[in-house]
Amino acid sequence: MKGKAVLLIGATSSIGRALAHEMAQQGAALHLGARDGFEVERVAQDIGIRYQVPISWSTFEALDYETHPELLQKAVDNLGTLDGIVVSLGELGYQKTAQMDFNHAQRIIHSNYTGVLSILTHTANYLEQQGHGFIVGISSVAGDRGRQSNYTYGSAKGALSLFLQGLRNRLFKSGVHVMTVKPGFVDTKMTFGKPGMFLVASPKQVAAAIMKAMHSKKDIVYIPWFWFWIMLIIRIVPEWLFKRLKL
């Protein structure tokens, strides 16, 4: 990571912030993007002081698609170059509300998928032309199989996983590495205090695991690792049985 220039989108999310710390500690220069301008400035100050690396920030609203090329340009200008992008944002939303209110469902889809697709499309073209770089997208285990408790969010994450997979296939020949991250339960505001949580990992643990996976150029990584096995089991349950389960 030393000397690498990274655009990190969703820097005010718990996982995004932990990742930014981890990368800066390893010597990366960062440009942070997040919609909360007040907060992202504080996150940037914090990291700049702690790790003494070059750091800048801009506001980023996933749903304002037309602003995305500008953001990418600003990152490149500030960093002087661009080695990679990490996207860590999303909205879990409320499944029950999404069932009754299409606007809510739409928000979930656009924040988790369309918005990410937009910024990644611009960045992928940039990196492809450059001929090297990396793309890390934070998806979720929720995208591996539709479940009644969160399938709107899950469908957006599932779409994101497929998009990243296609991108990986396309960019392989140009030397751009694309990694899909599928975290299990992480101790953030998405999960804090929610019933039914188990094996909850801290954002710091997740960030460290993502860094390790980046170094070894993993394609798809479950974090913590045991979620690979949990999801394997969940995926192989036959549909006639799965549809009867309360998940």
Add this chain to the structure above:
Amino acid sequence: MKLKHPSNLETPLSGWGRYPVVKSYLQRPEKVSSFRKILEECGKSPVIARGLGRSLGDAALNAKGYTVLTQRLNRILAFDKKTGILRCEAGVTMKEILATFVPRGWFPAVTPGTKFVTVGGAVAFDVHGKNHHRDGSFSHHLRSLELILASGETVQCSRQENEDIFWATVGGMGLTGIITEAEFALHSIQTAYIKSHHIKAKNLDEAFALFDEYEPQYQYSVAWIDCLASGKSLGRSILMFGNHAAREDIPLQQQPEPLHLKPKPNLKVPFDLPAGLLNRYTMSIFNTLYYGKMRSKEVKSVIDYDSFFYPLDFIQNWNRLYGKQGFVQYQWVLPTEVSREALYRMLQLCSQTGWGSFLAVLKRLGSQEGWLSFPMAGYTLALDMPIRKGLWEFLRKLDKLVIEYGGRVYLAKDARLSAEAFRSMYPNFPQWLSVKERVDPHNRFSSALSQRLGVER
């Protein structure tokens, strides 16, 4: 990978002493700007902030409502390389400050005996270190605070601005509002090492004499007392003095990187020890060994700052040594003039009744400005006491003596002091209360401690 289950459902919580255990609803803001929403969500229920829960008793507990965890609010916001002035959020820990700034030649102006405290906790108890007689407490180096009041309003306060809120908040135990930011000074150091000087004292008289003799030469001083020694040896102790080492003071192989320490392994207490294990006999054996381990009268050495300031931090959750019942720490301070006489009486009482302690720490304190701050010019002694039958009666006897001599008990360590005793010990309480009643008329901010001490009427 170690995993935890967080939950804002009702959760049992305790302080470091693991007594009392109280159920509370948890909230955990991820950013300061979400505080307002969180306070709204708490409705009319009382709220108390909680840092790392290193206060020993019930200061960061709230049985009647919400406990707000500040651990995620840890952004460092500004640092001035010339003056060493740092501005950060209240959830930043002493450990983070050390890790970030020691390698750049800066050290906290005041640090308690553990680095697992937050800045918010350090302000709320106006903590003191081994240099209090010289450098004052945490508030002495504090330039300003940002606070969220019960009204939801955010205020800045300092010695010049909203000064009554400032003085009510330092040492104010989280009861005036939630501290979101603090600005305070670090002081510069040349190395990460301390030139330490340990001296044995045969008894209390000699300990006092040595304090007087050596304190002028040293920034830091503290003594470990064997409370179970009696008769002629009453108050036998090891005094530990120290100064920050200069580059030429430290071993040659460290000199190229004088501000860097090698990481050390941590130890863990894997389970609760049986409660009866720390009894008068085992403790007196421990104390005799500890005292006897130092063969010569004096030892001078150069040690890293971790070993000098935070010897207990090497053992994670050492509080489990006291068993499931938990423990309290009884720490009191007495005015200088009466310190010797009063300490004699109190130590005699300890050694006669066998209410000893593993760790009895004696320190000299200077005077203090905060209205509810603990320090006063004099000597302070801290005793760890496992909770057993008869302890409360014994501590009430000590309370009486402390009040008789014009001293006070440290509320950061306390879990049982009565409302009446508290009022006798803290004469500025009425002044403090007048600010509390103004900024928090409906007692939005309230803890098990404030409920016990009858702060809310």
